[in-house]
Amino acid sequence: MKCTHIALAILAASAGCAALWAQRTGDFGFGNDDSPTNVKAEFYWSRLAYSTNIASNFGGYGHRWRSSWSRDYPKADRQFLIAMHRLTRIDGRPTEQVVTLDSDEIFNYPWIYAVQVESWTFSEKEAKRLREYLLKGGFLMVDDFHGTEDWENFMNGMRLVLPDAEVEDLQSGDEIFHTLYDIDDKMQIPGEQYVWTGRTYEKDGYQPKWRAIRDSKGRIIVAICHNMHLGDAWEWADDPNYPETFASMAFRVGLDYILYGMTH
């Protein structure tokens, strides 16, 4: 009898906690707290936390020794958001949002950013959700993967999402480089390793690849920055040793990509 009472008390307490949690987070995912991470805004810098085929130590997402999706997180995101606030009229939240393919919550964030996508993989359900996300109007920017092997690994994941997708090289005249800034002369944007190696490339990714996947109407739905590391450029933009030219270019590209995603 006593055990039953204890069990009931635990159950009631659990239900109360669940109700309190639901009240805090039940506002359709946008949050209802005044803390900076819960400020409501039009635009949320959304970083995709994807699963990998390597054993994880972060809720199922990431490498054993580190989370590949969270590279440069959150400093790169927040520095980019500072620039976005200063240079555009986008009403963006000052802090980033991590999104996953576990639930339909991702559909509230029509622009997502993913890094080190050579390590991503998707379950059938995740791939379907990302496919639907992109075909409904979502936009994905991928960054920070280098060389031939990374490309193949990235495409292995991408083929699970969009099996018939064709990747094309973007030209300077493409609209995505002209939404806010006219970016006609682009360069390879290196990661932080440039500071001590002087190399703009990693692995065998000698040439920057500005690539994209389009939908049936010709609109870019996946913007691919291959052989580059824009995230590092944002993250290390305040490092005196990291060249301002790369950082500026990275900010301009990022802003153009966001505005493209918000207009096409």
Place this chain on the structure above:
Amino acid sequence: MFQFLFKYPSAVFRKGQFVLLGKLPGWLLVVAMVAAAIGLALLIRWKLRNAAPEVRNWRAWVIWGIQSALVALVLFLLWQPAILVAELSSQQNIIAVVVDDSRSMSIADSEGKTREAAAVAALEGGVLTGLRQRFQTRLYRLGLELTPADGPREIMPVAPATRIGDNLKRLATETSDLPVGAIVLLSDGGQNGAGGGWGISRDVLQALRNRRLPVHTVGFGKEESAHDVEIEDVSIAASAIAEGRISATVSLTQRGYAGKKAKLAVRDGAKQIAGREITLAADGRMQAEPVFFPAGAAGAKSLTFSMETLSGEENLANNTMTRPILVSDAKRRILYVEGEPRWEYKFIRRAEAEDPTVQLVSMLRTSENKIYRQGISDSSELASGFPARPENLFGYAGIIIGSVDADYFTPLQQELLREYVDRRGGGILFLGGRFSLSDGGWGASSLNDLLPTILPQGRGNFHRNAATVELTTQGLNSPITQLLDDPAKNAQRWKKLTYLADYEDAGAPKPGATVLADLHAGRQKLPLLITESYGHGRTAILATGGTWRWQMSEALGDPSHDLFWRQLLRWLVAESPGPVVASMPERLLMDEGRVSLQAQVRDKQFQPATNAHVTAHIVGPQETDAFIDLTPSGSTPGLYETAWTAEKAGTYLAEVTAESAGGRPQELGRDVVTFQREDGVAENFHTEQNRRLLEQLASDTGGRYWTPSELKNLPGDVSYSEAGISVRNTKELWNMPVLFLLLLGLPITEWLLRRKWGVI
């Protein structure tokens, strides 16, 4: 009986003028009557003291009444009453006998005979003979035209339409130099005049009255069908946008099927494009049923609206009605001004990208000093920002104002926006947002009166919280909010739509505004979609910037978001006139080809173009191809008009083009209208006898409505008319049998009463 008692037919009393032939004035008769009544009252009162007790009560006053009436009657006769009445001179006048020979007269509902046969039988059964004893007669048959006939047997019910009004007017005009004394019209009253009019027009009545021509109408046919469903009318716009949705209202009546279900179908050619089951209303009650259907591809179409045939229906031909409509794929440009990058902008653009008839030209403030333009026709368009000149702004058929502060527009631009709606007739849609409506200072701007709501005070009315949507009663019947054809399913679909990402309190709707949808945010219920007519144009508020969730969070392929936006923006621009607006009073010509075509022409500033060269190119059935010029109307600046005759039945297209006059003519604009000539269809409708029309026609002209069984008195009654050659006769009334009966009856009544009361 009437004539036995009153000596003369009732027509004498209806048409004649009462006079007193005695030398003493009429007022003296009244005085004498009153004096006699008073004298009798005094006399009875004086004698009452000595009278029997049985009459010392109300009975005395009954005796006084009878005696006073008797004295008054005698006095009345002494003053020599008479009737002055105009009477046609014998054998000097013509009676026009007009027999309806339209197809509806072939319906066999007059005691087993056709209406035509019954009319012919009535004429041959004594009416013509009776008339010919006193007058000359002329026989006509009346259908589409009025034609003389040699004899009743010549008349066959074959005419494709009945133009009672027009033909009576023509008869009155063409016989103006003949002594026509009256018109006798034998018809079922199935008037289906030019332009679909079902009554007798005022100018026809005026023409008959000018000649004082009485029309005696004789009605044939049943006044009510036992079992019939009839489409009375179909109300539909003259034009629609390709691939859009069209709404029409089908008006119908029925008899004998109250409460039963029947299917209403809409067909484009042989293809059914809409259909739904309706419940039939009470017998004889007009029922209006809205129906929505896709416009389909561009072109001139003849849509068929039909009711399912029910078992036992007496008339199947009145279950179908056709209407011409022009489905246009002309691109209409909408200017979308957005003050900040936001998802709503992206997803509206994506929805409109699928619409071949609307082009979204947008200007988006990406940063404080940068504008990102999309959908522009050339690099100069909107290069300087929002237009500041009417010729640059008025070319757009609609405007969307997103999250933009009112102060972003200069006073000149604000005035231009007001003119855009009021004078140019454009549509403006205001969206909710951080800088929209009250949060954008619009309530304090000069454009406040453009808005369909009274905005709330202050700012802070925009909330990034979830809100669900529910249609209002008006929204259920609006083509803007039709996501599904079935009204009940459509209402449910809206209730189940995923929530909006944000909402704004738009305030209370102004009088005259229509709320199509409400939003529910927590316990609050606020108007979401509000529309209003303003001047020549229209405005609307959609108090959210968060419909994009309908696209992202509904299932892949769900059309709700895109369909709603396409319908909303088509509504915004559908009624916006172009520089040339062609129109015609009647687009459906029933058995006639006369058509008048008008065009309102405006210049680039949308001021009336008074000096334009306007032409119409008309193409129609059997290779009809004509070019005609339109001339200034003289009454309205910028209005040009012409008349033309469509000789053949079928669908016609008229393209009106206006060019500026001068050395180097420039095209101002063009417009297309469609019209249709239908022959032989009108007689399928309103086949019951229209007794009301026949009675009204007779009453308005001084004639009388007759049933076939009363016709033996017709030849006599026709005589009393002021038309033709008539003389005014004096009919003395003193010798009317009814008066002698009264003279005898009153004393006898008194004597009988006294006997009854036991005072004799």
